[in-house]
Amino acid sequence: MRFESRKVRLRALTMLSLLAAAFVTTPQAAADDMRSRQWYLDAMQADEMWKVSRGEGVTVAVVDLGVDSSVPELQGQVLQGTDVSNKPMGANVDQDGHGTEMAALISGTGAGGGIQGLAPGAMILPVRTVQTGLADASDPLMARAIRFAVDHGARVINISMAGVESPNQSGQTETAVKYALSKGSLVFAGSGNDGDKGNAPNYPATMAGVVSVGAIDSTSTVTKWSNSASNVALAAPGDEIPGRCKESTGFCATRGTSQATALASASAALIWSKHPDWTNNQVLRVMLETAGKPTTGKIPSPYIGYGIVRPRKVLLDGEGNPGPADVNPLLATSEPASPSPKPSARMEGSASELRPEKGSGSTTPWLGIGIGAAAVGVVATTVILTVRQRRRTNS
Numbered sequence: 001m002r003f004e005s006r007k008v009r010l011r012a013l014t015m016l017s018l019l020a021a022a023f024v025t026t027p028q029a030a031a032d033d034m035r036s037r038q039w040y041l042d043a044m045q046a047d048e049m050w051k052v053s054r055g056e057g058v059t060v061a062v063v064d065l066g067v068d069s070s071v072p073e074l075q076g077q078v079l080q081g082t083d084v085s086n087k088p089m090g091a092n093v094d095q096d097g098h099g100t101e102m103a104a105l106i107s108g109t110g111a112g113g114g115i116q117g118l119a120p121g122a123m124i125l126p127v128r129t130v131q132t133g134l135a136d137a138s139d140p141l142m143a144r145a146i147r148f149a150v151d152h153g154a155r156v157i158n159i160s161m162a163g164v165e166s167p168n169q170s171g172q173t174e175t176a177v178k179y180a181l182s183k184g185s186l187v188f189a190g191s192g193n194d195g196d197k198g199n200a201p202n203y204p205a206t207m208a209g210v211v212s213v214g215a216i217d218s219t220s221t222v223t224k225w226s227n228s229a230s231n232v233a234l235a236a237p238g239d240e241i242p243g244r245c246k247e248s249t250g251f252c253a254t255r256g257t258s259q260a261t262a263l264a265s266a267s268a269a270l271i272w273s274k275h276p277d278w279t280n281n282q283v284l285r286v287m288l289e290t291a292g293k294p295t296t297g298k299i300p301s302p303y304i305g306y307g308i309v310r311p312r313k314v315l316l317d318g319e320g321n322p323g324p325a326d327v328n329p330l331l332a333t334s335e336p337a338s339p340s341p342k343p344s345a346r347m348e349g350s351a352s353e354l355r356p357e358k359g360s361g362s363t364t365p366w367l368g369i370g371i372g373a374a375a376v377g378v379v380a381t382t383v384i385l386t387v388r389q390r391r392r393t394n395s
Contacts (some may be wrong), residue, residue, distance in 0.1 A: 140172050
């Protein structure tokens with residue numbers, strides 16, 4: 001998937017030794033700073049939910065570009081996976097960082113100032129499918145990845161990948177999705193990031209039974225780039241989300257339905273951990289039923305589906321009727337959604353809960369993480385801050 005990455009390069013003109021000494025922060029300070037950037041955790045009342053469920057006992061497969069299990073927040077969180085790509089290097093090789101970010105958003109522990117996952121009790125099963133993007137993922141490879149995930153105990157399969165589907169080229173993947181559903185798993189995939197540039201249907205989110213996930217921002221409004229379609233089922237936070245910078249140390253602000261998909265998958269893990277006797281159909285049904293509904297247009301909305309994921313409504317408020325165990329709520333609904341204006345479907349909560357603090361928006365990189373925000377002020381006159389925006393293409 002494509003998403004924006006904002007980075008800062010620090011080019012010292014003088015006082016190099018002072019820079020080296022100043023850019024120091026304690027692990028606790030780094031952890032606190034990272035948490036302040038993860039605006040969606042407070043909006044979703046994560047701390048309260050973790051008193052009820054942390055995702056224990058649930059395995060989430062991350063079908064992606066690999067997962068680096070050596071980063072601090074993922075140590076002890078990653079199971080032995082596999083590499084089904086055409087050039088296998090191992091499930092824990094991630095040359096891009098995308099799969100590692102998705103895994104951290106799902107079950108990161110926050111250790112070492114790293115990302116705090118929404119379901120830190122869940123375990124990650126890495127399935128490396130491609131080298132650089134979905135364009136490298138043939139139908140047989142994706143199908144093999146899904147089947148491996150199912151056969152190795154993944155109840156939730158996270159596919160933060162999207163690409164334009166070619167006719168008659170997805171038969172094996174569709175069969176694999178059906179296999180996953182029949183074995184009791186849920187498959188989540190991003191709707192795509194081309195909503196403002198053609199809005200072409202994206203694979204594998206377009207497939208029957210796949211939970212297609214759109215993205216909202218910190219005001220709980222659907223983003224302009226999140227793809228819309230009649231099959232979009234849910235939405236989750238996907239803007240200004242922390243991720244490791246691709247070409248430098250530290251963290252950058254990222255965006256995409258990739259990130260939204262990871263948080264939707266983590267939400268499913270939280271619910272399933274609390275209700276291990278529920279089937280995949282029942283977990284999905286309560287997710288759809290308790291989602292924050294759009295304020296305009298029909299439901300499901302082509303932009304956010306049945307609404308914004310709210311696992312707290314299930315875990316804290318006891319809402320949601322699981323219904324019949326053997327009926328998939330998406331496959332049972334055949335009537336397509338009617339077009340409607342892009343909604344302002346908001347999560348409940350105050351404005352302060354839903355917005356990142358000033359300075360962490362689209363034009364300000366995250367200096368405070370790992371280098372000491374106070375130290376930057378000391379050497380401000382000796383450093384040129386070159387803010388470079390770049391668009392990177394990922395699966």
